[in-house]
Amino acid sequence: MADKFAWITEEMNALEGQGLRTTIRTIGSACGPWMVVDGKRVLNFCTNNYLGLANHPRLKQAAQEAVEQWGVGPAAVRSIAGTLELHRQLEQRLAAFKGVEDALYVQSGFCANQAAIPPMVGKGDVIFTDRLNHASIIDGCRLSSAKILVYEHCDLADCERVITENIGQYRRALLITDGVFSMDGDMAPLDQLFELCERHGIITMVDDAHGEGVLGHGGRGIVDHFQLNGKFDLEIGTLSKAFGVMGGVIAGKKVVIDWIRQKARPFLFSSAVTAADTAACLAAVDLLEESTALVQKLWDNTRYFKEGMRQAGFDIGASVTPITPVMLGEATVAQEFSRRLFAAEPGIFAMPIGFPTVPQGKARIRVMISAAHTQDDLETGLKTFTSIGRELGVIG
Ligand SMILES: *Cc1c(COP(=O)(O)O)cnc(C)c1O
Numbered sequence: 014m015a016d017k018f019a020w021i022t023e024e025m026n027a028l029e030g031q032g033l034r035t036t037i038r039t040i041g042s043a044c045g046p047w048m049v050v051d052g053k054r055v056l057n058f059c060t061n062n063y064l065g066l067a068n069h070p071r072l073k074q075a076a077q078e079a080v081e082q083w084g085v086g087p088a089a090v091r092s093i094a095g096t097l098e099l100h101r102q103l104e105q106r107l108a109a110f111k112g113v114e115d116a117l118y119v120q121s122g123f124c125a126n127q128a129a130i131p132p133m134v135g136k137g138d139v140i141f142t143d144r145l146n147h148a149s150i151i152d153g154c155r156l157s158s159a160k161i162l163v164y165e166h167c168d169l170a171d172c173e174r175v176i177t178e179n180i181g182q183y184r185r186a187l188l189i190t191d192g193v194f195s196m197d198g199d200m201a202p203l204d205q206l207f208e209l210c211e212r213h214g215i216i217t218m219v220d221d222a223h224g225e226g227v228l229g230h231g232g233r234g235i236v237d238h239f240q241l242n243g244k245f246d247l248e249i250g251t252l253s254k255a256f257g258v259m260g261g262v263i264a265g266k267k268v269v270i271d272w273i274r275q276k277a278r279p280f281l282f283s284s285a286v287t288a289a290d291t292a293a294c295l296a297a298v299d300l301l302e303e304s305t306a307l308v309q310k311l312w313d314n315t316r317y318f319k320e321g322m323r324q325a326g327f328d329i330g331a332s333v334t335p336i337t338p339v340m341l342g343e344a345t346v347a348q349e350f351s352r353r354l355f356a357a358e359p360g361i362f363a364m365p366i367g368f369p370t371v372p373q374g375k376a377r378i379r380v381m382i383s384a385a386h387t388q389d390d391l392e393t394g395l396k397t398f399t400s401i402g403r404e405l406g407v408i409g
Contacts, residue, residue: 065385066257122251198332226255
C-alpha cells in the first residue's frame with residue numbers, strides 16, 4: 014500500500030535541506046537569566062521575560078494562594094459559569110493601568126486577536142494591515158471574512174494610498190498594527206496612523222504584545238508612549254511576555270468591549286484562564302503600579318548591552334526597544350553563531366532567525382534583554398558575542 018504520509022516526509026526533508034526545520038529545545042528549570050536548556054546551564058537571551066516576572070516570588074505566592082482558595086480549573090467557559098471575581102478584578106486593574114474604559118481577559122495574546130477582530134468587521138468590510146503584522150493578527154483577519162489590504166511596513170504614505178484608493182468600496186474599515194515589531198524591535202508610527210484613521214473614520218487597533226511592561230510610563234505600553242491613552246478603539250496585549258504569566262487582553266472603549274464579550278468565539282466557546290494564572294497577573298500589575306524600578310532596569314540593561322555590541326562592531330539593526338537583532342546576513346552564519354554561543358563556556362542561549370520569518374539575507378540572532386540580567390551577565394554576553402564574532406569574521 015502507498016504510504017499515506019510520504020508527502021510529509023518529502024516536505025520535512027525539504028525544510029531540512031533549506032535549514033528551516035525547527036528543533037525545539039527542552040527547558041529544565043524555571044525561566045530566568047540562567048536556565049537549564051537541553052541539560053546544560055546557560056545564560057538566557059532568548060525569552061520575552063522582560064521584567065524577570067516569570068519566576069518572581071510575589072507572583073508565585075499569589076498563584077499558590079489562588080490554588081488554595083479557588084482550586085486548579087474553572088470547569089466552564091466564562092460566559093456560562095466560569096467568570097471568577099479574580100477575572101473581573103484583573104480586567105478592571107488592567108483597564109485602569111492602561112487608562113481605558115474596560116478590558117477583557119482571554120486565554121492568550123494569540124487568542125485575543127482571534128477574539129477581537131471578527132466581531133468588528135465582516136463581509137463587505139475592509140482591514141488595513143501592516144505587512145509585518147504578527148501571525149495571530151493575520152489569522153484573526155482571515156477569520157473575519159473582511160477584505161484584507163496590506164500596506165508596506167510602517168510606511169505612512171503607502172498606508173494612506175491604500176486607504177484612499179479603497180475605502181469607498183467598503184461598509185466599515187479597521188486598521189491594525191503591531192505596536193513593536195518582534196523581529197526588528199522597531200515601533201509603528203502610532204500617532205500618525207491614529208491621525209490618518211481619525212480623518213477617514215477608521216476603527217483603530219494596536220497589538221502591544223512587546224510594548225506592555227516595556228514602553229511608556231512604568232511599562233504602560235506604546236499607547237502611553239505616544240500619549241494617546243484611551244484613544245485607540247482596541248488595544249491587544251499579552252500577559253505572557255513582560256507580565257511573565259499567561260493570557261491575553263483586549264482593552265479599549267466600553268462599547269467595543271461589551272460587544273466583543275457578546276460575540277468573541279474564543280471567549281464564548283473555550284474555558285477561562287485558571288485562577289492561579291489570573292492571580293499571578295494581578296500581582297504583576299501590583300508590582301508595576303508600585304514601582305517603575307524594573308522597567309528602568311530593563312532600559313539600563315538594554316542601553317548597556319546595545320552600546321557594548323555597537324562598540325564591538327556589530328550591526329544591531331534599527332531597534333528602539335530591548336529587542337536586539339544581531340544582523341548576520343546568511344542563515345548559515347546565524348545558525349553557526351548560535352551553535353557556538355550555546356557550546357561556549359558558559360553557554361549562551363540565543364536563537365537564530367532566518368527566512369521566512371525575516372527576509373532572505375537578513376538572518377540574525379535575536380537577543381532579548383531582561384531586567385533580571387546582572388551587569389556580570391551582560392558582560393559575559395558581550396565577551397562571548399565578541400569572541401565568536403571575531404572567529405566567524407563577522408566583526409574585525
Ligand atoms: C507574542 C505575540 C502574540 C501572542 O501572545 P501569546 O500570549 O503568547 O499568545 C500576539 N501578538 C503579538 C504581536 C506578539 O508578539
